[in-house]
Amino acid sequence: MKATRESYGETLVKLGEKYNDIVVLDADLATATKTINFSKKFPEKFLDMGIAEANMIGTAAGLATTGKVPFASTFAVFAAGRSYDQIRNSVCYPNLNVKICATHAGITVGEDGATHQMLEDISMMRCLPNMKVICPSDDAQTRWAIEEAYKIKGPVYVRLSRMPVDSIYEENQKFELGKMVQIGDGTDASVFATGDVVGEAINAKNELEKQGINIRVIDVHTIKPIDEEMIIKCAKETKRLISIEDHSVIGGLGSAISEVLTSIYPAKLERMGILDTFGKSGKARELLHYYNIDSEAIIKRIIN
DSSP: OBOHHHHHHHHHHHHHHHOSSEEEEESSOHHHHTTHHHHHHOGGGEEEOOSOHHHHHHHHHHHHTTTOEEEEEEEHIIIIIITHHHIIIIIITTTOOOEEEEESBSGGGGGGOTTTOBOSHHHHHHTSTTOEEEOOOSHHHHHHHHHHHHHSSSOEEEEOOSSOBOOOSOTTOOOBTTBOEEEOOOSSEEEEEOGGGHHHHHHHHHHHHTTTOOEEEEEOOEEESOOHHHHHHHHHHOSOEEEEEEEESSSSHHHHHHHHHHHHSOOOOEEEEEOSSOOOSSOHHHHHHHTTOSHHHHHHHHHO
């Protein structure tokens, strides 16, 4: 098991070895975000901006105007929340080549509690023009996502988690920006999941098969641009549509899917996520269970 923040830190070092234009910025959290790996290997390309997240984003924007490819990192609650104005006006409005890689997203931050559990960042980032939003589910996918973010010209928000997750994909798995990954061919339900709950959906799928219920899991690693074709395909081929996310049900993955359905192929979507409330302090997996976004909750939802 490995947290996607760990995969991020390792991949940054590999990118630094391949590309000379990468610069990494952090806001006094390099040990937690794992950018410390890059800072040790390339100290001349690393900037610790201190507890000044807005300034970090503004500096990243300035570096982008000089041809650098800045990766700016901090906890999601500070990256998307505290720095929103700078992301909107200094990065997205001029469409600058800045990569914002936010760790510790969702309730799986755990014991840090409600103030640090960012449950609104997908909503905030996907509504910004020019911004692309990626939320990888495991080690292999995170490595792809970080390199893909480098290749994209323009703003990218990558959502990463603190909680270790199981490996889902082989190291050589191929992914494509904006294309969801279908796992299984079940027709009883399609479960759209993103980030650290994709593994929960797969565990539910495996348990349900023992009961003769066959579902498919759709890994939504790219939330913007959204894969409209896959959403419509699943709506036509399966009996139920369910979304699950470690994020508020308002404005996140479920909302993005609903927008596609209402515009193109009207169908009912059952949304699982944080129900318009703040989080609580507790162990990550205990919180997944408490907020009904673990494999057990998915199984109950489908059986009932």
